[in-house]
Amino acid sequence: MVTKNELKKAKSLHQKKYRIQENSFFVEGEKSIKEFLASPLELKVLYSEQLEVFGAIKKGVSITSNELKYISALTHPSGHFAIFSLPEPQNVSFNDFLVGLDSVRDPGNLGTIIRLCDWFGIRDLVCSKDTVDCFNPKVVQSSMGSLSRVGVHYVDFDNFLATCPVPVLGADMHGTSIYETSIPKQGIWVLGNEANGLSEATKKRLSQTLSIPRYGNTQQTESLNVATATAILLSETRRKAASEM
């Protein structure tokens, strides 16, 4: 049995201020929940219409489909809703490549970038404070469990870059082609806001500006979407590192 108060509290986690107040966020979908269960994060409660799919689980609570509909962030709820504690802040490691996001606002883009970091073995994603919250339900949803394996850090971005011990790399239309330049073994790729790109302050912190070559025969092609640009930069970074070993 779930009380009305519990349901209300679960639903409040749609909003960032209550996630912070309750030190909690939620995950929906069997597959994503299982990935978080396998992570070091602490499960607070798992509401489910079918608890048996999670095997012998403590803190499991049966819930009706109507109750789930009330607390879910999905148009078609998945049948499962798990609340976890927010992770403890961790240190950023500079031993490998990092990704930095300067004012990325779209939850789908952040989720996709978290998934890319996971795929390419990037452990730390550093975000400006005005980047969308990684525990926003749409980000959790689109990161598909990868959020359980990538550390996302919200920092004073300019200060972070100013004191960053590794090269700061940015991409724009006027840099040297990523295909024709060597990429350092350690560094941070910084990517900017969907509409405005990198801020002027961030541009001043770049040690190197590279570009993704454009092959269209017009000059009109819009810049690449921030998530597809991240995909290409990380792929080329890993390819180069492997070919130079």
Added chain:
Amino acid sequence: MVTKNELKKAKSLHQKKYRIQENSFFVEGEKSIKEFLASPLELKVLYSEQLEVFGAIKKGVSITSNELKYISALTHPSGHFAIFSLPEPQNVSFNDFLVGLDSVRDPGNLGTIIRLCDWFGIRDLVCSKDTVDCFNPKVVQSSMGSLSRVGVHYVDFDNFLATCPVPVLGADMHGTSIYETSIPKQGIWVLGNEANGLSEATKKRLSQTLSIPRYGNTQQTESLNVATATAILLSETRRKAASEM
């Protein structure tokens, strides 16, 4: 002055069946509209709150902000709404690389892929008939004008691949690394549905199966999103072609 009937007709273009019936689709936003105006497509009518931003334009009609709100597909209408004729079907050219989509359903993914094709100079995008319609308002919106420069063809996909004169390339987890294999100069990259990947029928048509290497140290990472996978495949295809010239 816009009549009620005209507004109703404009709004009906949100739906595919009326786009086909009226042989029309619409574009919103000053920048996108200007890109379509520079394309060979025929403008039928341009509704705008500020016609002057388009210079001396025939077929411009002033519209109020409330009327625009009624016909717009956007939560925050851009102030401009242009209706164009659907393009005439064109032939597919096999002289350069193509992209093929097998049942891609998400409008944002298709829009992003159209933008990528434009960036990488891919002129033809071939789609299975159950791929989302490229004149869907969300696709037009997320392709940001690139749709005016990329030919999108809806075909019997299996039949198309069966008779396709160039190599058919697919990516999955088990193929040879794209970084370590040569990629032909001509061919078609096929990408599959968001949830299920390539269909069994399409898999049988592949001449080569390649993979995007994964660097994460777990085996749990979800497959890449279809648009980010396209980004990496096209980038690597163009990089290899340039380095082998």
